[in-house]
Amino acid sequence: MGRACLWQVDFMILLKNISKIYPPNIAAVRDVHLHIRPGEFVSIVGQSGTGKSTLAKMLYAEERPTKGKIEVGGWDITHIKNSDVPLLRRQIGVVFQDFKLLPRKTVFENVSFALEVSGATNKRIKEVVPQVLKIVNLHEKGHRYPGQLSGGEQQRVSVARALVHRPKILVADEPTGNLDTFNTQEIMELLKKINEFGTTVVLVTHNREVVNALRKRVITLSDGEIVSDVEEGRYKL
Amino acid sequence: MTTVFRAVKFALQNFIRNLWLSLITVSMMMFTLLTINMVVMLNLVADNAISYVENKVEVSVYFKEGVSEERVATAASYLRSLAQVQDVRTVTPEQALERFKERHKRDEKILASLDEVGKNPFGPTLVVKAKDPSGFPFILESLDHPQFKNDIREKDFDNFEALIGQIRNTVSQVRLFGIGLSVIFLFLALLVVVNTVRMGIFIHREEIGVMRLVGASSTFIRAPFLIEAVLYTVLAVALTAAITLPIISVLDPKLAVLFEGTPGGLIGVFQKEGWKLLLGEAVILSLVSMAATAFAMRRYLKI
Numbered sequence: 001m002g003r004a005c006l007w008q009v010d011f012m013i014l015l016k017n018i019s020k021i022y023p024p025n026i027a028a029v030r031d032v033h034l035h036i037r038p039g040e041f042v043s044i045v046g047q048s049g050t051g052k053s054t055l056a057k058m059l060y061a062e063e064r065p066t067k068g069k070i071e072v073g074g075w076d077i078t079h080i081k082n083s084d085v086p087l088l089r090r091q092i093g094v095v096f097q098d099f100k101l102l103p104r105k106t107v108f109e110n111v112s113f114a115l116e117v118s119g120a121t122n123k124r125i126k127e128v129v130p131q132v133l134k135i136v137n138l139h140e141k142g143h144r145y146p147g148q149l150s151g152g153e154q155q156r157v158s159v160a161r162a163l164v165h166r167p168k169i170l171v172a173d174e175p176t177g178n179l180d181t182f183n184t185q186e187i188m189e190l191l192k193k194i195n196e197f198g199t200t201v202v203l204v205t206h207n208r209e210v211v212n213a214l215r216k217r218v219i220t221l222s223d224g225e226i227v228s229d230v231e232e233g234r235y236k237l
Numbered sequence: 238m239t240t241v242f243r244a245v246k247f248a249l250q251n252f253i254r255n256l257w258l259s260l261i262t263v264s265m266m267m268f269t270l271l272t273i274n275m276v277v278m279l280n281l282v283a284d285n286a287i288s289y290v291e292n293k294v295e296v297s298v299y300f301k302e303g304v305s306e307e308r309v310a311t312a313a314s315y316l317r318s319l320a321q322v323q324d325v326r327t328v329t330p331e332q333a334l335e336r337f338k339e340r341h342k343r344d345e346k347i348l349a350s351l352d353e354v355g356k357n358p359f360g361p362t363l364v365v366k367a368k369d370p371s372g373f374p375f376i377l378e379s380l381d382h383p384q385f386k387n388d389i390r391e392k393d394f395d396n397f398e399a400l401i402g403q404i405r406n407t408v409s410q411v412r413l414f415g416i417g418l419s420v421i422f423l424f425l426a427l428l429v430v431v432n433t434v435r436m437g438i439f440i441h442r443e444e445i446g447v448m449r450l451v452g453a454s455s456t457f458i459r460a461p462f463l464i465e466a467v468l469y470t471v472l473a474v475a476l477t478a479a480i481t482l483p484i485i486s487v488l489d490p491k492l493a494v495l496f497e498g499t500p501g502g503l504i505g506v507f508q509k510e511g512w513k514l515l516l517g518e519a520v521i522l523s524l525v526s527m528a529a530t531a532f533a534m535r536r537y538l539k540i
C-alpha cells in the first residue's frame with residue numbers, strides 16, 4: 001500500500017493543492033502547497049481560525065482533504081482507510097494544548113498506555129518508557145499523577161507519550177498555549193532536542209517570542225492560504 | 238497473545254469501573270435465563286406427569302363368578318393380540334376385591350353396597366394396560382363382542398383423559414406465559430446491554446480518544462466491549478446455575494414419583510442434560526449480547 005521507508009524520501013511531508021471544506025461551506029484550508037523535508041522544524045503561524053489546526057489534522061488523518069493530495073513519508077494518505085489510520089498514528093506523534101493525559105493513570109502508565117494499546121510487548125514497554133521519560137526529564141516522577149505535576153511537566157508527559165513509537169514526525173498543535181513563559185521555554189527546548197535527534201517537527205503556534213527565538217522555517221497562514229513561507233523566519237502579522 | 242490478554246484486562250476494568258450497570262446487566266440476563274430454565278423444567282415435569290398418569294390408566298375387566306379360567310384365559314389372549322394393548326394381567330377374585338376397594342375407597346355408597354353383599358362378588362379379573370390412552374374405547378368395545386359379553390360383569394375404566402387434558406392445558410398456558418416473559422426479559426436485557434455499552438463508551442471517552450491518537454487499532458478499541466458482553470453472559474449463566482441447582486434439589490424429592498423411570502430423578506436429568514442447556518444458553522446469549530454490543534458501538538463509538 002505504498003508505505004516507503006520514512007527516511008529514504010526527499011520529502012517527509014508533501015501537500016499538493018490541498019483544500020479542506022467543512023460542511024456546509026466553510027473553506028478552512030485553500031489550495032495549500034507545502035513540502036517539508038526530513039529533519040526540518042517548521043512553525044505554522046496565523047490568526048485564529050485560519051486553518052492551522054485543520055492542516056495539522058490532515059497530517060495525522062483526523063480529517064481528510066476535500067481536494068488535493070497528501071503524502072507522509074512517501075505514503076499517500078489522501079484517502080487513507082480508517083483501518084490504516086492506526087499505522088499512520090504510530091509514525092506521527094501528536095501533542096496538543098490540553099495535553100490529553102489520563103488523570104487516573106500515573107505518568108509512567110500514561111506513557112506506557114500508548115504502547116500497550118498498540119500491541120507492544122511488555123519487554124518493549126519496560127525498555128522504551130524509561131527511555132522517553134528520560135528524554136523529557138521526568139524519569140524520577142513516573143509514579144506521580146498528572147494532577148501532581150506543573151503544566152510544563154504535564155506537557156512533557158504528553159511529548160513523552162508522543163515519542164514512544166519513535167515517530168519520524170512530531171505534530172504539536174499549540175503545545176505551549178496553556179503554559180507560562182518559563183514552561184514554554186522548557187517545552188521549546190525539548191522540541192528542539194527531539195528535532196536534533198532527527199525527528200521532523202511541525203509546530204502550530206500563536207506565540208511570537210517562540211517563533212522569533214527559534215530561527216527556523218515559518219509558514220504563515222491567512223484565511224486558509226499560505227501567505228508566506230520563510231527559512232529562518234520571524235513572526236509577522 | 239499479549240494483545241488478547243490486555244483486551245481482557247481492559248474488559249475487566251470496564252466491568253469494575255461501571256460496576257453498577259454491569260451488575261444490572263448480569264441480573265437482567267440472569268432473569269432471562271431463569272425464566273427460560275423454568276419453562277424447560279415445567280415442560281420436563283409436565284411430560285413426566287402426563288406419562289405418569291397415562292401409565293396408571295388401566296381397564297379392569299371383572300368376570301362373573303364361576304366363569305372358568307379357560308374362558309378368562311381366552312379373553313386374555315384375545316386382548317393381548319390387540320395392537321392397542323400393552324399388557325394384560327390376571328387377577329384372582331381376592332386380589333380383585335382388594336383392588337376394587339382401593340379404587341373406590343372414597344365412595345362410601347359403593348363400599349356399603351359391597352358390605353351388603355357380604356361375600357366376595359368378584360370373579361377372576363383381567364387388568365389391561367393400553368399402549369396409549371386413546372386405545373381404551375376400542376378395547377372396551379371389543380369386549381362387547383358376544384363371545385365375552387355374557388361372562389363379563391363389569392368393565393371399570395378410570396378416565397384420566399380429562400385430567401391429562403387439564404394438565405396439558407394448564408402447562409401450555411404457563412409455558413406460553415413463561416416464553417412471553419423470557420422474550421420480554423431478553424429484550425430488556427439487550428436494551429440494558431446497549432445502554433451499558435453506551436455508558437462504557439462515555440466513561441472511557443478520554444481513553445478511547447487517546448487510544449485513537451496513539452495508534453490503537455479499532456479492533457483493539459472494540460474488543461474489550463465484546464469481551465465484556467461475554468463476561469456478562471458467563472456470570473449470568475453461572476449465577477443461573479447456582480440458583481437453579483438448589484431449586485432442583487428442593488423439588489427433586491417432591492417430584493420423585495414422576496421421575497420413577499429416570500435414573501437419579503430430576504437431579505439425574507439435570508446432571509446429565511443440564512450442562513447442555515447451560516452451555517447452549519451461554520453460547521446463544523453471548524452471541525446475542527455481542528450483537529447488541531456491536532450495535533451500540535456502531536451507534537455510539539465513532540472510530
Ligand SMILES: Nc1ncnc2c1ncn2[C@@H]1O[C@H](COP(=O)(O)OP(=O)(O)OP(=O)(O)O)[C@@H](O)[C@H]1O
Pocket residue numbers: 022023026027028046047048049050051052053054055
Ligand atoms: N469540524 C469542523 N466543522 C466545521 N467547521 C470547522 C471545523 N473545524 C474547524 N472549522 C472551521 O474551520 C476554520 C479553521 O479552523 P482551525 O481550527 O483549523 O483554525 P486554527 O487556525 O487552528 O484556529 P486557532 O488558532 O483558533 O486554533 C474555522 O473557521 C473553524 O470554524
Ligand SMILES: [Mg+2]
Pocket residue numbers: 052053054173
Ligand atoms: Mg487550532
